[in-house]
Amino acid sequence: MQKLTLKFILLFSKLWANMGIDVTQLKIIIETKLIIDDRRPLASFTKNQNKKPSKYSTWFQFFIFLLMGLMFLAFVIVIHDKFLATSLFLTLILSMLSLSLITDFSTILLDNKDQYIILPRPVNDKTVAFSRVLYMLIKISTQLMAMSLPGLIFVFISWGILAAFTFLIQLIIATLIAVFFVNIFYSLCLRFLSIQKFKDVINYIQIFFSIFIFLGYQIGPRVMESFTEGQTSVHSIKLLWLSPGTWIASFQALLVQDFSTLTLSFTALSICLLIIAISGSSQLFSKDFNSKIAQLAGGDNPVEKKQQYPEGQVPLYKKIEKIVTNSPLEKAGFSIIWLITARSREFKMQLYPTMAYLPIYFIFLFLQGKSDTFSERIDRVNGSGLYIMIFYLSLFTVLTVFQLITKSEKYKAAWIYYAAPIQQTGELMSGVLKSAFLKYFIPFNLIFLIICVPLFGAHVTNDILLATAIGGIESVLVMLFLVKSYPFSQAAENGKSRVLINLLVLGLLALVGYLHIVIHEYEMIIWVATIIAWIIFLIMIKYLKKENWKSLAFDDN
Amino acid sequence: MELSKPIIKISNLRKSYGFKEILKGINLDIYPGQVIGYIGPNGAGKSTTVKILTGLISDFEGEVMINDIDIKENPLAVKSQIGYVPENAELYDVLTPLEYLDFVGKLYGMEDTLIQQRAQQLLQAFGLKQNINNRMDTFSKGMRQKVLLISGIIHNPQIIVLDEPLSGLDANAVIIVKELISLLAKEGKTIFYCSHMMDVVEKVSDRILLISEGHIIADGTFEQLKTHQSESLEQIFSKLTGKEDGNADASNIISAIR
Numbered sequence A: 001m002q003k004l005t006l007k008f009i010l011l012f013s014k015l016w017a018n019m020g021i022d023v024t025q026l027k028i029i030i031e032t033k034l035i036i037d038d039r040r041p042l043a044s045f046t047k048n049q050n051k052k053p054s055k056y057s058t059w060f061q062f063f064i065f066l067l068m069g070l071m072f073l074a075f076v077i078v079i080h081d082k083f084l085a086t087s088l089f090l091t092l093i094l095s096m097l098s099l100s101l102i103t104d105f106s107t108i109l110l111d112n113k114d115q116y117i118i119l120p121r122p123v124n125d126k127t128v129a130f131s132r133v134l135y136m137l138i139k140i141s142t143q144l145m146a147m148s149l150p151g152l153i154f155v156f157i158s159w160g161i162l163a164a165f166t167f168l169i170q171l172i173i174a175t176l177i178a179v180f181f182v183n184i185f186y187s188l189c190l191r192f193l194s195i196q197k198f199k200d201v202i203n204y205i206q207i208f209f210s211i212f213i214f215l216g217y218q219i220g221p222r223v224m225e226s227f228t229e230g231q232t233s234v235h236s237i238k239l240l241w242l243s244p245g246t247w248i249a250s251f252q253a254l255l256v257q258d259f260s261t262l263t264l265s266f267t268a269l270s271i272c273l274l275i276i277a278i279s280g281s282s283q284l285f286s287k288d289f290n291s292k293i294a295q296l297a298g299g300d301n302p303v304e305k306k307q308q309y310p311e312g313q314v315p316l317y318k319k320i321e322k323i324v325t326n327s328p329l330e331k332a333g334f335s336i337i338w339l340i341t342a343r344s345r346e347f348k349m350q351l352y353p354t355m356a357y358l359p360i361y362f363i364f365l366f367l368q369g370k371s372d373t374f375s376e377r378i379d380r381v382n383g384s385g386l387y388i389m390i391f392y393l394s395l396f397t398v399l400t401v402f403q404l405i406t407k408s409e410k411y412k413a414a415w416i417y418y419a420a421p422i423q424q425t426g427e428l429m430s431g432v433l434k435s436a437f438l439k440y441f442i443p444f445n446l447i448f449l450i451i452c453v454p455l456f457g458a459h460v461t462n463d464i465l466l467a468t469a470i471g472g473i474e475s476v477l478v479m480l481f482l483v484k485s486y487p488f489s490q491a492a493e494n495g496k497s498r499v500l501i502n503l504l505v506l507g508l509l510a511l512v513g514y515l516h517i518v519i520h521e522y523e524m525i526i527w528v529a530t531i532i533a534w535i536i537f538l539i540m541i542k543y544l545k546k547e548n549w550k551s552l553a554f555d556d557n
Numbered sequence B: 001m002e003l004s005k006p007i008i009k010i011s012n013l014r015k016s017y018g019f020k021e022i023l024k025g026i027n028l029d030i031y032p033g034q035v036i037g038y039i040g041p042n043g044a045g046k047s048t049t050v051k052i053l054t055g056l057i058s059d060f061e062g063e064v065m066i067n068d069i070d071i072k073e074n075p076l077a078v079k080s081q082i083g084y085v086p087e088n089a090e091l092y093d094v095l096t097p098l099e100y101l102d103f104v105g106k107l108y109g110m111e112d113t114l115i116q117q118r119a120q121q122l123l124q125a126f127g128l129k130q131n132i133n134n135r136m137d138t139f140s141k142g143m144r145q146k147v148l149l150i151s152g153i154i155h156n157p158q159i160i161v162l163d164e165p166l167s168g169l170d171a172n173a174v175i176i177v178k179e180l181i182s183l184l185a186k187e188g189k190t191i192f193y194c195s196h197m198m199d200v201v202e203k204v205s206d207r208i209l210l211i212s213e214g215h216i217i218a219d220g221t222f223e224q225l226k227t228h229q230s231e232s233l234e235q236i237f238s239k240l241t242g243k244e245d246g247n248a249d250a251s252n253i254i255s256a257i258r
Helices: A002-010 A013-018 A023-036 A054-078 A082-104 A111-115 A125-159 A163-192 A195-229 A242-256 A261-284 A287-296 A316-324 A328-343 A345-355 A357-368 A374-384 A386-405 A409-420 A425-440 A444-457 A461-481 A499-518 A525-547 B046-053 B077-078 B098-108 B112-127 B140-152 B173-185 B198-204 B233-240 B246-257
Strands: B008-017 B022-030 B035-039 B061-066 B083-084 B159-163 B191-194 B207-212 B215-220
Touching: A002 A125, A002 A242, A013 A357, A023 A054, A023 A125, A023 A409, A054 A125, A082 A125, A082 A163, A082 A195, A082 A242, A125 A163, A163 A195, A163 A242, A163 A261, A195 B140, A242 A261, A316 A328, A316 A425, A328 A345, A328 A425, A328 B098, A345 A386, A345 B233, A357 A386, A374 A444, A374 B098, A386 A425, A386 A444, A386 A461, A386 A499, A409 B098, A425 A444, A425 A525, A461 A499, A461 A525, A525 B098, B008 B046, B022 B046, B022 B215, B035 B046, B035 B173, B035 B198, B046 B061, B046 B159, B046 B191, B083 B140, B140 B159, B140 B173, B173 B191, B173 B198, B198 B207, B207 B233, B215 B233
Parallel strands: B035 B191, B035 B207, B083 B159, B159 B191
Antiparallel strands: B008 B022, B008 B061, B207 B215
């Protein structure tokens, strides 16, 4: 698939050469990058890297994007106006592509290895920049295929071959525009923002992305309803005029002989956009861009930062550590998690978006339904037990923490685990668990307790206690079965979307939350369940300590 | 010194990766207080030996006894007696040196107060007192290397395995480390020093082991290894590993790009 895309791109070699790009160099750079991707970093202190786990996950990813494509297809099926249908479809595809390019692909675009390997060689900036763009294009092609395949097939069957061919071209244009504009976005950001600010911007976009998907869950069906009820068209929905997806979609309108000024100007706009995208991005990438990326290499925090602890004062984490952990090994696990999660920008960048769901859900809770006064709304939420859901959503954060703590840019520093005489890996891992749990789960529940008790009454206490224990049990299970390596000992993988796994985890949490809601009116049952859950949780922690992770063993290859 | 019991006893050590045999039967007795300079060409089996000694690799043939403990049977007991600083080792640099040492110390099962006390003293001794509460991502390579060296000795190990410990250190720090090595040896610690820097090995070690293609081909003091008075360790090295004619190699390179 990837090789094919590359071949396709190289069909236009003449055009690229005219733009000042060295095609031979371009080809070898991209080919080499693809080869490197195939051979994941063989981290010398990790196990099971060579067993090709990637194949399976690639297919899984493909499947999920296919589902997403089917969801988009729904628009094309239920909306009869072809122009409107393609507008919506392409707008969705464009936004999905750009967002995942910005969030999941930032590591590729900002890869600073180029700095040491390619830049000292006589390769011009345009070629370097273009190779980066094309590389992204190739990486995203799988995702694009999966998302657009259902739509394409449907269009082919019910609209005819000409429409399908146009549709295909539209998809390609949409992708090109997405990739190029994301690149332009990056280079503009890098030009005008400091490195630190730039990383923050990516961070905000990621948060926006999460919220966007979450909103989609909530309002998608309603939007669909309003579209199918009335006879709407692109001409009447002015908001859609702003979307490049609509501009590209105008080709379909031309096919059905709609030659209105609006359609024609949209067509013109989309062609202009494509030209601007291609020429603009090769202009914008300059020495400046590359030198900025070089600065990115300078680690997390280039400024000297003192960790100020006044003489003799014990930092907070040490105090907590004293209370909750016993052996030195457990303390080591506890402190490494506590400290690095607080400092690593890489980690925070990936974690914070997951917290965005909480306030949004909270707001949605109160906005839903048609009751008028505030107290009516509270009564409704209270009666339905929907507030319980938020306790489970907060678990999402801690589960994400477990996904993230094994990964680090500094994964090579993990040699120390293998040189040290670690008797019981379970001891270490239970410290890790306690740290993550206390730092990223308990605070939420305390806040909920403070907010919810005055709002809904004291009866929520047992709900929170039960949710906390179930959260604990889930954490231990995740720890036992999914956390397969030492903290911060694995290389982060390039361009791999975590959004999908997150959606699955969210779904699972929602299910558990739903079960809790079903029984929420029976206070006694909740109390009993709470006690049982806590006992199970505490026993499991004891058990965890005795566990010896086989997967943590040293592998020389 | 030869009368005391060997602290490291390697008998008939073999290790292969697939069909490729890296170590072809190594026999060694190393005594407490010795500074072993372990040298050899790239790919000769140096780092494999080190990985076996430090308990990282356990599927080898032969016997490795450290302080009478069989490393295959009880790798953890061996690990706790060894201080190891790998070549080009990385560390978690968002931590401060004190926090990192605290972490490492605890992995070795040390208690809080002892770690604090030793870490403070060692950091001061290495001239890092000023930076004790700074994150290490602001550190130079030499400063990081010092922290790594400290992390290798903080648990007071019997045996210290150093792999290219001087890389990135400036001249002053090199002097400190060389002195440190001889002081540690006087304390009765055994040092296993791997390096390509022949001039340093020549000076710090009191016994030089030369490994080539999986065999130990030379074993003795620098004086013993010399056949002529004027020879340097570098010359002995290239003579014994069959690369005596270094000049010819270099001129071949020049003719290739001409």
